[in-house]
Amino acid sequence: MPAEALSQPQNRLQDLPSLEQLLASAHVVSLPMRVKFRGITQREALLLDGPLGWGEFCPFPEYGDAEASRWLASAVEASWQGFPPSLRSVIPVNATVPAVTADRVPEVLARFGRVDAVKVKVAEPGQTLDDDAARVAAVRSALPDAAIRVDANGGWDVDTAVKALTRLSDVGLEYAEQPVPDIDGLAKVRRRLQDAGVPVLVAADESVRKEDDPVRVARAGAADLIVVKVAPLGGVRRALEIVAQAGLPAVVSSALDTSVGIRAGLALAAALPELPYACGLGTVSLLAADVTRDPLVADDGAIRLRDVAADAGLLSEYAASPDRRDWWLDRLRRVHALLANPA
Template sequence: MLSVPSLEELQAAAHVVTLPMRVKFRGITEREVMLFDGPASWAEFGPFLEYDDAEAARWLASAVEAGWQGFPEPVRDWIPINATVPAVDPSEVAAILGAFDAVHTVKVKVAEPGQSLAEDAARVGAVRHLLPAAQIRVDANGAWDADQAVRALRMLSVFGLEYAEQPVASVAQMAAVRRALKGLVLIAADESVRKATDPLAVARAGAADLLVVKAAPLGGVRRALEIVAEAGLPAVVSSALDSSVGIRAGVALAAALPALPYACGLGTVSLMAGDVAAESLVAVSGGLSVREVAATPALLAKFAATPGRRDWWFERLRRAHALL
């Protein structure tokens, strides 16, 4: 049972930072997170601004695990990493991929509001042209309906997709898309796991071939490991646009899984123009080594949030802590 520190202890250990992005991602150009200098390690509390208090409380549980309990013992010391291409114009793809080291796998964002399937195809095609031997996966964040997803994935399959992540929003739609595609493109569940009241519903419905798991939204590394074991499906570990401190939790999860058949989505620090660690947790030779990460005072000061944003996060901390 996780022992939760007092609100006063968390407040005393907390720092709020605003990190600039190299490119717009998830519609944002800055990433705000709260960091804790915990007794076990540095930890990150970074639910996106629109998330409600109940969801934020799971992110806080993950931060408490990292900072006050520490991580499970790893079974591997190196994690393969995918590059991430946001929903940009094809002309920008080369520069984005250039920020990543030794790219073997690429996740491409598709189904961005206001963009067309033709634009998605051009972006995926640009990745395939630049990296003919790479694994390519696409992520729609649940934005298509079932008919749109089937049509889009049949078109995009010509580029040789490794899988499609959360093509539609609901578990029932996921199952329908998977049946319609008949194995042409594998289906991965992300939001259907991390945002669901029942994270195992997607596995019971036969709606996915694999799971995308993130430590923070699921309540921590140990809870994520339990969900993967209960689901009985292969897992990809991903991040939530974290600083190097938050990525460390994802690395801990990937390092503790019994099997790791896919490259992990833990390379998003490369999309940021600032970080809190002097030695950022970014891929080398296409992967991340399992190591400790600490925020440095100079970088905490450089990227410190404004007093108003700091107050907003401390109030959010108070509400989330009350739900633990």
């Protein structure tokens, strides 16, 4: 498939519901976080109650409409088109440790129950490598046998990334996710780690979901594996196409979703031909509230594939303020127009 074809949401226009249908099905919520994550303490989302289930439209507020259009395509797929067939019903997941102080690591891990893998946030603005090392060491101390991966969200430059990952590799790292922001930088970090004999794989996240050509990172030899998130890529089917084109192992992760969004991530993980790594789909545990009475959280290191439905009482309890609801509905109108009338 040409790169330009992959750059647009793979949504058949005849399947796109009308704006009136979407507005009539929309619910906007604001959910409190247990800890600050990505700099936010409230997670806002617009949920769609469609004929085939619930979909979630929750691009972060700073994202532009063009980028957000992929998130809407994903929500429409979930609620109006349905998911592709599943190959597995149990999805292994990792715990996620935000950029908390080392003494809070046991508290965070306790919310996830038994886990075999943990993703640790590093390179947080205002923190140091010593902070990162202490947090990672606290995870290793709490879970001596767990696989540990770190996520820098592109927060380092090449030299800092190599220095940091060399130091952090002492505890044993499964891989480092997006250590630097750009594809050329990822290739340099990967090559320098290999040349120095540092056993840390490089995973690409933002360099997949934020690129016009999400397969470029694979062609550039800039990553050992890719992280795929359903909503930012435009839906489960499009994500499957990207993984197939990239030809690299894939980790399915979330974008700090409610259980409705996690359901889409599980659909992708269930449909992939191979699933070599635990998925980053346990992030509902970072929320202090959800939109369903039976959240999709890990049990014994995994989540069992099942459908979820938003609860009317919770939608009312956590309804966004009128001004935020208006903001999201205006955004929905703009983004729908982009999908309905692609350039």
